[in-house]
Every structure is written in structure tokens, then in C-alpha cells.
Amino acid sequence: MPMSMIRRAALIVCLAAFSPGATAQSESYESGADAFAAGDYDTAMAQWRPLAEEGNAAAQYNLGLVFANGFGVMRNAGTAREWYRKSAEQGYARAQHNLGVLLQNGETGEPDYTAAARWYREAAEQGEAAAQNNLAMLYVQGLGVEEDRARAARLAAEAARQDNESARRNLPRLLEGLPAATIKGSKVNVRTGPGTDHDKLLQTDKGAQVHILATEGEWKEIIFTDGYAIGWIAEFLLDTEGED
Incomplete structure (x- = not known):
């Protein structure tokens, strides 16, 4: 995949959903969210910082968002990284993704692709589509991980099925580097694993x-080129030469 295809990773820029907890915490968090939406960043910070210091992962993520983007404060990637890290270490997927972005882009020093891949993987395993796409791009280039186009395709496909636009743009060209084939028969069963003892995932027809x-x-x-479903099929049902 040409380097020109790999765009600079972008932060997720949306507030966290508040985790259920004490009523007072919830009210403070929502007050901060309302103030943020109104552009009153000082009030938002005043409401969220005590929660973040008490260990609330959603508030910690939001403070990372504020400092990473300079909402009402001087932009400070180092401070953003620390708040993102506190939230990420508690398993908050968006914080894990954004921490990975800062590390990949070298926002606070030299790019650290290995650490970025680690945090993307943590978020990707929770279903965070942006992290799945970014981790896929690291696998394509072999940055921080061993180059693995098939693994990249699996990740990008999962993100694309969640309507991640970057993954949808990346996948067609990513797949160009993998062997192509067409389905030979009609009403062919695609399985969830390699063998007829695995469940049927879907049924497809000749020419797919x-x-x-x-x-x-x-x-x-x-x-599949269309829809990006992934499954297993018996080799004799594939035409790798494009012949009938």
C-alpha cells in the first residue's frame, strides 16, 4: 500500500458518555457537558476536574479532549496525554484510541508506533472502529507491529462494517495486495471456521x-469485496484463475 494512502491518524472529538455512579457525580458531569456544548469551557473544566481527580474515566477522557484540542485553554498535548492515559488505563476505549493517536503522531516527542499499536489494540478489542482502522494501517506498513496485510484487512473490514469512512476508503486498495478469487458454485455455504463442523455464516452464489x-x-x-464479510470456504469452490 503506497504511503500516500496512509493519512495522519485523527483524534475522536466527542464527549464521553457518563458511567453510572453517584447522583452528585452525574449532575456535575452533565452540568459540565451542558456548559461545554454552550462553549463555556471554564465551567465545564470546573465541573469535570474534581471528577477526573477522583478517578472518573469519562471525565478524565474529556479533560484529555479539552487539552488536546485547546478548548478554552492553551493546547497542550502532554497534559492531554496524561489525562487520556489515566482514562485508558481504566479501559475507556475512546481514551485508548486518542492516546494511540498522540503516540503515533509524535505529538509529545518521537512517534512511538509500538505503544500506539498497543493502545489501538486495546480499543479495537472493545469494538472501537477508529482504533480498528488505525491499527489496520499500522499492520499494512509494519509500524510497531509485524507487517500483516491479512490482519489489516480483518481489522479494517470490522471498522468498515461499522460505517467507519476511513476504513471504507482504505479497504479497496488494501485488498489489492491480497490474492483475488471468485466463487464457483451456487448456494455455496461460507463457514465461521475451516470445516463443515463450523456454523454457516452465510450463503453465496457463483461469481461473487x-x-x-x-x-x-x-x-x-x-x-468479500462487496460488504466485507469474512468467513471460510472449501478451496475447490474457489476459482483463483477467473475461469468458469
């Missing part, structure tokens, strides 16, 4: 376009 991600015995893991 796919790319091959992996091989296990006489089975191939495939990704």
Missing part, C-alpha cells in the same frame, strides 16, 4: 468476488 486471507488445509479464509 473475494480475496483470500489465509489457508488451513483445504479451506480458505476469504473476505
Whole structure:
């Protein structure tokens, strides 16, 4: 994949949803959210900082957002990183993603792709689409991880199925580097794993376009060009030469 395709990773810029907790905390958080929406960043900070210092992951993420983007304060990537880290270490996926972005882009020093990949992976495993896409791009380039286009495709496909626009743009060109094939038969069962003992994922017909991600015995893991579903199919049901 050409480097020109890999865009600078972008922060998620939206407030956290407040985690259920004490009523007083909830009221303070919501007051801060209302003030933030109205552009009153000083009040938002005054409401969120005590919660963040008490360990509330949502408030910590929001403070990271404020300092990363300079909402009512001087932009300070170092302070943003520390608040994001506190939230990320509590498992908050958006904070994990944004911390990864700061590390990948070298916002507070040299780019640290290994650390960025770690935090993207944590968020991706929770289903955060932006992190799935960014981690996929690191796998394409072999930055912080071993280069693995098939793994990149799996991640980007998962993000694309969540309507992540960056993943939808990246996937077609990413798939160009993987072996292409077409489905031979009609009403072909695609399985969740390599073998007929695995559940049927979907049924497809002759001529469907796919790319091959992996091989296990006489089975191939495939990704569909249209819709990006991923499953397993018997090798004899694939035409890799484009012949009938």
C-alpha cells in the first residue's frame, strides 16, 4: 500500500458518555457537558476536574479532549496525554484510541508506533472502529507491529462494517495486495471456521468476488469485496484463475 494512502491518524472529538455512579457525580458531569456544548469551557473544566481527580474515566477522557484540542485553554498535548492515559488505563476505549493517536503522531516527542499499536489494540478489542482502522494501517506498513496485510484487512473490514469512512476508503486498495478469487458454485455455504463442523455464516452464489486471507488445509479464509464479510470456504469452490 503506497504511503500516500496512509493519512495522519485523527483524534475522536466527542464527549464521553457518563458511567453510572453517584447522583452528585452525574449532575456535575452533565452540568459540565451542558456548559461545554454552550462553549463555556471554564465551567465545564470546573465541573469535570474534581471528577477526573477522583478517578472518573469519562471525565478524565474529556479533560484529555479539552487539552488536546485547546478548548478554552492553551493546547497542550502532554497534559492531554496524561489525562487520556489515566482514562485508558481504566479501559475507556475512546481514551485508548486518542492516546494511540498522540503516540503515533509524535505529538509529545518521537512517534512511538509500538505503544500506539498497543493502545489501538486495546480499543479495537472493545469494538472501537477508529482504533480498528488505525491499527489496520499500522499492520499494512509494519509500524510497531509485524507487517500483516491479512490482519489489516480483518481489522479494517470490522471498522468498515461499522460505517467507519476511513476504513471504507482504505479497504479497496488494501485488498489489492491480497490474492483475488471468485466463487464457483451456487448456494455455496461460507463457514465461521475451516470445516463443515463450523456454523454457516452465510450463503453465496457463483461469481461473487473475494480475496483470500489465509489457508488451513483445504479451506480458505476469504473476505468479500462487496460488504466485507469474512468467513471460510472449501478451496475447490474457489476459482483463483477467473475461469468458469
